[in-house]
Amino acid sequence: MSPERAHRVTIFALKTGLAGATKAPDDPVLAIRRFGLDFSNPVGLAAGFDKNAEVPEAILRQGFGFTEFGTVTPKAQPGNPRPRIFRLPAQRAVINRLGFNNEGLEAAFARIATLRASGRAMAGPIGGNIGRNKDQADAVADYAAGSARLSPLVDYLTVNVSSPNTPGLRALQGRAILTELLSAVLAARQRPIPVLVKIAPDLTDDDLEDIVRAVIDTQTSGIIVSNTTIARPAGLPPKLAAEAGGLSGAPLFAPSTEMLRKVYRLVEDAVPLVGVGGISGPDEAYEKVRAGASLVQLYTALIYEGPGLVDRIKQGLAARLKADGFSKISDAVGIDAR
Numbered sequence: 077m078s079p080e081r082a083h084r085v086t087i088f089a090l091k092t093g094l095a096g097a098t099k100a101p102d103d104p105v106l107a108i109r110r111f112g113l114d115f116s117n118p119v120g121l122a123a124g125f126d127k128n129a130e131v132p133e134a135i136l137r138q139g140f141g142f143t144e145f146g147t148v149t150p151k152a153q154p155g156n157p158r159p160r161i162f163r164l165p166a167q168r169a170v171i172n173r174l175g176f177n178n179e180g181l182e183a184a185f186a187r188i189a190t191l192r193a194s195g196r197a198m199a200g201p202i203g204g205n206i207g208r209n210k211d212q213a214d215a216v217a218d219y220a221a222g223s224a225r226l227s228p229l230v231d232y233l234t235v236n237v238s239s240p241n242t243p244g245l246r247a248l249q250g251r252a253i254l255t256e257l258l259s260a261v262l263a264a265r266q267r268p269i270p271v272l273v274k275i276a277p278d279l280t281d282d283d284l285e286d287i288v289r290a291v292i293d294t295q296t297s298g299i300i301v302s303n304t305t306i307a308r309p310a311g312l313p314p315k316l317a318a319e320a321g322g323l324s325g326a327p328l329f330a331p332s333t334e335m336l337r338k339v340y341r342l343v344e345d346a347v348p349l350v351g352v353g354g355i356s357g358p359d360e361a362y363e364k365v366r367a368g369a370s371l372v373q374l375y376t377a378l379i380y381e382g383p384g385l386v387d388r389i390k391q392g393l394a395a396r397l398k399a400d401g402f403s404k405i406s407d408a409v410g411i412d413a414r
């Protein structure tokens with residue numbers, strides 16, 4: 077099955093309840109509170125799977141501690157021509173150049189509004205990841221529109237300035253423009269929910285310092301490290317490595333974790349971090365936590381491992397924390413970076 081068809085089938089299974097639900101309650105050692113939100117476990121679904129906010133409740137029922145829909149842009153847009161997702165199974169990796177294909181802000185808004193109106197309690201926080209349309213010159217206006225529309229309904233917002241598939245997007249990570257952008261997103265909120273910024277793994281140490289300054293100056297709540305990489309580490313099949321797009325999965329683990337450690341050293345506990353990139357089991361999740369992540373997210377490993385992965389990570393993470401003498405996960409955050 078083509079990657080995009082497999083994705084549609086999975087969304088359908090989640091929508092119709094065919095995907096089932098986890099029964100295991102979360103071990104209390106995994107509970108954590110960050111930016112004013114309570115998480116019964118720190119394992120979230122990364123942005124890009126549920127681009128249109130179709131299945132947040134079903135994802136949480138699978139055992140994720142939180143979920144992030146999007147990236148959503150103000151207007152619907154088709155994204156890049158297909159094929160635009162490539163599997164690298166031997167490397168447990170994916171290259172994608174989707175280009176923010178999504179149904180737009182109003183479609184996502186309507187779905188989350190219906191969910192909230194149901195009155196049902198959600199098993200964890202729901203975040204909205206916002207971006208800009210490809211044909212929009214005024215990037216700040218697009219992000220502000222996302223913030224204004226979604227902030228009444230989501231538990232947090234993520235400002236995605238790190239997708240490699242929208243020309244010019246990653247330039248928004250510069251200090252001056254990022255400060256302006258984050259200020260605009262914060263000001264456009266209809267209520268004071270936390271705002272996170274999601275950064276690329278392909279940044280220099282100077283870039284990281286600039287980003288951290290912008291985050292601290294604007295009082296942005298957290299940083300997600302990281303999006304996919306434009307780098308092509310050795311050992312990828314040359315034909316696939318030549319495809320344009322962002323690489324995710326196992327080859328991203330080491331560089332994204334190294335960057336996480338660097339960012340943690342810059343911010344310590346002042347700004348909570350979300351560690352993403354190449355998590356495929358409890359060992360990687362635990363390493364991210366010890367490198368500075370208060371929360372983690374994953375996407376690519378789900379493609380290869382299936383939904384049982386979430387319970388496996390949670391159980392393994394709880395066991396590792398206890399074996400190392402931690403009674404709560406927050407005590408392990410950043411322990412290897414200090």
Ligand SMILES: Cc1cc2nc3c(=O)[nH]c(=O)nc-3n(C[C@H](O)[C@H](O)[C@H](O)COP(=O)(O)O)c2cc1C
Nearest residue numbers: 122123124146147172303324325353354374375376
């Ligand atoms: C097919 C695909 C689509 C993605 N789309 C988005 C997106 O729309 N917005 C975003 O912030 N990240 C997106 N990502 C990046 C993931 O959220 C995550 O940061 C990255 O894949 C690294 O995590 P992983 O190695 O566990 O997949 C996408 C990743 C993949 C594989």
